[in-house]
Amino acid sequence: xxxxxxxxxxxxxxxxxxxxxxxxxxxxxxxxxxxxxxxxxxxxxxxxxxxxxxxxxxxxxxxxxxxxxxxxxxxxxxxxxxxxxxxxxxxxxxxxxxxxxxxxxxxxxxxx
Amino acid sequence: xxxxxxxxxxxxxxxxxxxxxxxxxxxxxxxxxxxxxxxxxxxxxxxxxxxxxxxxxxxxxxxxxxxxxxxxxxxxxxxxxxxxxxxxxxxxxxxxxxxxxxxxxxxxxx
Numbered sequence: 001x002x003x004x005x006x007x008x009x010x011x012x013x014x015x016x017x018x019x020x021x022x023x024x025x026x027x028x029x030x031x032x033x034x035x036x037x038x039x040x041x042x043x044x045x046x047x048x049x050x051x052x053x054x055x056x057x058x059x060x061x062x063x064x065x066x067x068x069x070x071x072x073x074x075x076x077x078x079x080x081x082x083x084x085x086x087x088x089x090x091x092x093x094x095x096x097x098x099x100x101x102x103x104x105x106x107x108x109x110x111x112x
Numbered sequence: 113x114x115x116x117x118x119x120x121x122x123x124x125x126x127x128x129x130x131x132x133x134x135x136x137x138x139x140x141x142x143x144x145x146x147x148x149x150x151x152x153x154x155x156x157x158x159x160x161x162x163x164x165x166x167x168x169x170x171x172x173x174x175x176x177x178x179x180x181x182x183x184x185x186x187x188x189x190x191x192x193x194x195x196x197x198x199x200x201x202x203x204x205x206x207x208x209x210x211x212x213x214x215x216x217x218x219x220x221x222x
Contacts, residue, residue, distance in 0.1 A: 033209070037153070042198065042212040090153040094210075101145065101202070101210065105154035 002027045004104035006093050012110045013083055020079045021107045023093030028073040030097050034066070037090040037106075046091075049076040083111045115139050118199050118213035126221055131186040133216045135199030138180065145210065146173050146184045147198040155198070158184070189220045 003026045013019050023032065032049040047055040047068055055068035070076040080087050088111045093104040116137045125131055135144070146158040159166050159173040161182065166173050170189075175182040186193055199213040 042214045043200075043210075044212075045209055048209070092153075092155060100160060101157065103147070103155040103157060105152070108153050 001100065002029060002095060002102045004093055004095055004102050006104040006107050008107060009105060010108040010110075012112060015084050015111055017083055018079055018081045019083065019109060020077050021091055021093070023076045023078070023095075023104055025074045025095045025102070029095040029102075030073075031095065032070060032076045033094040033096075034068060034076070034078045035092040035094060037092060039088070043092060046078070049078075080109065083109075085111045087111050114214070115211050116199055116201055116213040118197075118216050120216060121214065122217045122219075124219045124221065125189055127190055129189050129220075131189050131193070131218065131220075133184045133197050133199075133218070135182045135184070135213055136180060137182075137199075137201050137211075139201065139211070140204040141201040142204050143202040144175055144182050145200040145202070146182070147200060149196040149198060149215070151195075158197075186218075191220045191222050194219050 005024045007022045034046045035043040036046050037043045045058050046061045046066055047057040049055050049068050049070040051070045051073055065081050067079045090106045090108050092106045095102050119134045143160050143162045145160050148156045148158050161173055161175040170187045172185040196215040196217050198215045200210040202210055
């Protein structure tokens, strides 16, 4: 199995600022994903983080708003840019191989 | 219509009761996950199923691929089982992306 850690675990930010969330996996994984869970909603995939290349974004999510990096097989970052209160959510990192998928503890973001 | 539907959305029961949460899906899948989310937001993977049945402690998960249906059962429920339980399917197409159900909020009263 793999253990995923995320930093920060929570933050309160002012609108117009940006926050970078880090995701670290304790073993090499093939795929890494970033999800968003808005209050009262289920998880929605933001993008697939690709090692050494641009992330693959889902419909409704753009690189300018959610830039993602993945410099190696065990680490990725998600930046929430120019935040507004609508960005208040839990952001979740997930990582997997062909056989398993693991989840981080999530980052609870509140934008005021 | 969502690709993954869970029922019930909310469930309140007394300690000791047998709990069943259902998940139906409408797409081709390679696997189905049952996840547990506590109030802090972190998600724990309970099961990954591609066929049959799995058991871990008081938790049992079953899947019927032909009927596109899965159930999560909790025996001898306890207040610490109170959480949101989420069904997620791994699509056959789309690498390892998951599609999530809306979740079932379970409350077990002592």
